Amino acid sequence: xxxxxxxxxxxxxxxxxxxxxxxxxxxxxxxxxxxxxxxxxxxxxxxxxxxxxxxxxxxxxxxxxxxxxxxxxxxxxxxxxxxxxxxxxxxxxxxxxxxxxxxxxxxxxxxxxxxxxxxxxxxxxxxxxxxxxxxxxxxxxxxxxxxxxxxxxxxxxxxxxxxxxxxxxxxxxxxxxxxxxxxxxxxxxxxxxxxxxxxxxxxxxxxxxxxxxxxxxxxxxxxxxxxxxxxxxxxxxxxxxxxxxxxxxxxxxxxxxxxxxxxxxxxxx
Amino acid sequence: xxxxxxxxxxxxxxxxxxxxxxxxxxxxxxxxxxxxxxxxxxxxxxxxxxxxxxxxxxxxxxxxxxxxxxxxxxxxxxxxxxxxxxxxxxxxxxxxxxxxxxxxxxxxxxxxxxxxxxxxxxxxxxxxxxxxxxxxxxxxxxxxxxxxxxxxxxxxxxxxxxxxxxxxxxxxxxxxxxxxxxxxxxxxxxxxxxxxxxxxxxxxxxxxxxxxxxxxxxxxxxxxxxxxxxxxxxxxxxxxxxxxxxxxxxxxxxxxxxxxxxxxxxxxxxxxxxxxxxxxxxxxxxxxxxxxxxxxxxxxxx
Numbered sequence: 001x002x003x004x005x006x007x008x009x010x011x012x013x014x015x016x017x018x019x020x021x022x023x024x025x026x027x028x029x030x031x032x033x034x035x036x037x038x039x040x041x042x043x044x045x046x047x048x049x050x051x052x053x054x055x056x057x058x059x060x061x062x063x064x065x066x067x068x069x070x071x072x073x074x075x076x077x078x079x080x081x082x083x084x085x086x087x088x089x090x091x092x093x094x095x096x097x098x099x100x101x102x103x104x105x106x107x108x109x110x111x112x113x114x115x116x117x118x119x120x121x122x123x124x125x126x127x128x129x130x131x132x133x134x135x136x137x138x139x140x141x142x143x144x145x146x147x148x149x150x151x152x153x154x155x156x157x158x159x160x161x162x163x164x165x166x167x168x169x170x171x172x173x174x175x176x177x178x179x180x181x182x183x184x185x186x187x188x189x190x191x192x193x194x195x196x197x198x199x200x201x202x203x204x205x206x207x208x209x210x211x212x213x214x215x216x217x218x219x220x221x222x223x224x225x226x227x228x229x230x231x232x233x234x235x236x237x238x239x240x241x242x243x244x245x246x247x248x249x250x251x252x253x254x255x256x257x258x259x260x261x262x263x264x265x266x267x268x269x
Numbered sequence: 270x271x272x273x274x275x276x277x278x279x280x281x282x283x284x285x286x287x288x289x290x291x292x293x294x295x296x297x298x299x300x301x302x303x304x305x306x307x308x309x310x311x312x313x314x315x316x317x318x319x320x321x322x323x324x325x326x327x328x329x330x331x332x333x334x335x336x337x338x339x340x341x342x343x344x345x346x347x348x349x350x351x352x353x354x355x356x357x358x359x360x361x362x363x364x365x366x367x368x369x370x371x372x373x374x375x376x377x378x379x380x381x382x383x384x385x386x387x388x389x390x391x392x393x394x395x396x397x398x399x400x401x402x403x404x405x406x407x408x409x410x411x412x413x414x415x416x417x418x419x420x421x422x423x424x425x426x427x428x429x430x431x432x433x434x435x436x437x438x439x440x441x442x443x444x445x446x447x448x449x450x451x452x453x454x455x456x457x458x459x460x461x462x463x464x465x466x467x468x469x470x471x472x473x474x475x476x477x478x479x480x481x482x483x484x485x486x487x488x489x490x491x492x493x494x495x496x497x498x499x500x501x502x503x504x505x506x507x508x509x510x511x512x513x514x515x516x517x518x519x520x521x522x523x524x525x526x527x528x529x530x531x532x533x534x535x536x537x538x539x540x541x542x543x544x545x546x547x548x549x550x551x552x553x554x555x556x557x558x559x560x561x562x563x564x565x566x567x568x569x570x571x
Contacts, residue, residue, distance in 0.1 A: 033352040033353055034352065034353060056326075056327070056377065057299050057300065057302075057327070057453060057455060058453055058454075058455065059453075069301070069351075069352060069353040069354055069515070070300040070301035070302070070329070070351060070352050070353065070354065070513070071299065071300040071327050071352060072298070072299035072300035072301060072302030072303065072327070072453065072455060072506070073300070073301070073302065073506070073513075074302070074452060074453075074506060074508055074512065074565065077452055077453045077508065083452075083453050085454050085455065085456060085458065085459070086299065086326055086377070086381070086455050086456040087378070087381045087384075087385070087456055087459050090377060090378040090381060090398075091378070094378075094398075095378070095396070095397060095398065118374070118403070124403075124407050125368075126368070127365070127366055128366070129362070129366070130357070130361070130362045130365040130366045131357060131362075132348045132349060132350040132356060132357040132358070132361075133346065133347050133348045133349065133372075133374070133375075134347045134348070134374070134375065134376040134377070134379075134399070134402075134404060135326075135327065135347050135348040135376070135377055136326070136347070136376060136377040136378070136398075137376070138376035138379075138398045138399040138402050138404060139376055139377065139378050139396070139397070139398025139399065140398075141398075142397055142398055142399075142400065142401070143397065143398065164403045164407075165401070165402045165403045166402055166403070166404070167402060168400065168401035168402055171401055176401070177401070180400050180401045180422070180423045181400075181415075181416070181419075181421045181422030181423050182397070182400065182401065182422075182423075259515055262512060262515060262562065262563070263515060263516055265562035
């Protein structure tokens with residue numbers, strides 16, 4: 001790999017595109033605002049036109065033209081097949097087992113893909129940094145058929161030990177979910193801005209299975225707070241295609257344009 | 270119980286005055302949408318203290334504002350932030366880190382499970398989300414148990430979450446407190462049912478015949494009190510009426526971040542600018558051009 005050539009895509013774009021590629025038209029996907037929303041809509045606008053996107057605000061089979069900044073946005077409701085109440089979404093769609101893929105991220109992740117979005121540093125009683133909290137992640141983690149995790153990789157976020165387990169991944173290894181009577185697969189992929197990891201089938205410990213184009217093994221190791229394992233044979237990394245990049249960039253450009261248009265309409269505040 | 274038709278319209282001021290120091294208040298909406306902001310601002314103006322707030326499952330910065338204004342003692346919420354605007358509410362973070370508020374740790378459906386238990390007069394509601402996490406370990410009100418029938422699954426028992434008041438934004442309402450959402454309902458009906466009394470904030474008061482024309486859309490029947498507050502959701506969106514005010518929310522994020530970082534003057538000035546003598550004085554500070562620029566076509570055709 002010629003590392004001196006300037007890549008024509010950003011690591012975040014690569015992360016979003018790898019996440020999009022993991023989705024199929026037949027998936028029913030629980031989408032969060034941010035990178036998951038970009039990835040899911042990219043999939044819908046490219047190889048997975050029939051994917052069912054569900055946002056926790058209650059919108060089912062939504063087809064947003066722009067990416068909302070917030071989960072309750074009218075854009076999601078107006079382009080949906082149906083909008084149910086939030087409790088109905090959680091009870092009948094999520095815990096009812098009707099969602100194939102849930103997307104999660106977090107401030108911290110450990111080697112078994114457990115996530116923390118509650119606090120970092122100090123103790124629960126006296127946290128150094130209070131984080132937003134669980135949101136819907138704890139139930140997404142147990143009720144979606146499988147979970148894809150998407151987050152930027154770094155030593156502060158990929159840690160040896162979580163300060164708080166907000167969402168269950170593979171607990172302390174193989175068999176943990178089963179012991180709690182949780183029958184879903186849990187996290188099956190962790191997609192970062194550097195690589196793709198999957199839990200080892202024997203131990204459930206996260207293992208690098210592919211690195212993004214131009215990323216070195218040292219970079220990945222240096223961005224992880226534990227002794228990270230690599231698969232014996234890494235998959236070939238496919239760079240973003242021109243189509244993937246143009247559809248993703250158009251989506252972001254439309255979103256920016258919509259916000260600017262609204263602000264101009266409102267004139268000087 | 271007889272339900273004779275009774276007019277329940279009140280001014281924003283009189284309605285907010287019914288909420289007493291120390292009470293538990295559930296606040297509707299979701300994310301950046303459908304929050305009863307005229308009532309929230311009046312609660313702040315009046316200086317109501319020591320509230321326990323039950324937030325909507327994705328609480329936005331309306332809760333952060335109440336915290337930063339010193340109205341909140343205890344918070345029951347699975348999330349406080351505004352996603353792409355602000356992943357975590359700055360005042361929430363400041364007050365939680367310095368233990369100036371108590372946080373009842375939960376997930377979105379643990380919150381709803383508690384509301385269901387309260388609304389249906391049940392001792393607890395069972396939910397699986399949250400098993401295997403630190404949440405039930407650190408929230409002593411949650412009890413993890415083994416499914417007594419299949420005997421294999423861990424489940425969490427969530428006790429009732431009851432509120433004295435629910436304050437809910439509706440699209441419109443009649444004078445008798447029968448309101449209709451003109452867009453998504455989010456978790457509003459569950460927040461309302463878990464409360465002893467319901468206060469709605471409507472964009473318009475409409476004749477009872479409008480409500481009767483489409484009873485399937487009546488989401489809140491028999492509210493105890495209704496206020497009319499056009500653009501009462503600003504700076505957030507009100508489904509069927511207007512979008513959120515992006516610039517205004519960004520300004521909130523800047524000022525609340527300053528407060529978290531110790532610049533209390535910027536925050537005090539923010540409160541002074543936005544906590545006006547009444548709702549219409551507030552709308553004046555926003556400006557007619559700005560407000561009308563937010564208008565969107567109605568989501569629901571009625």
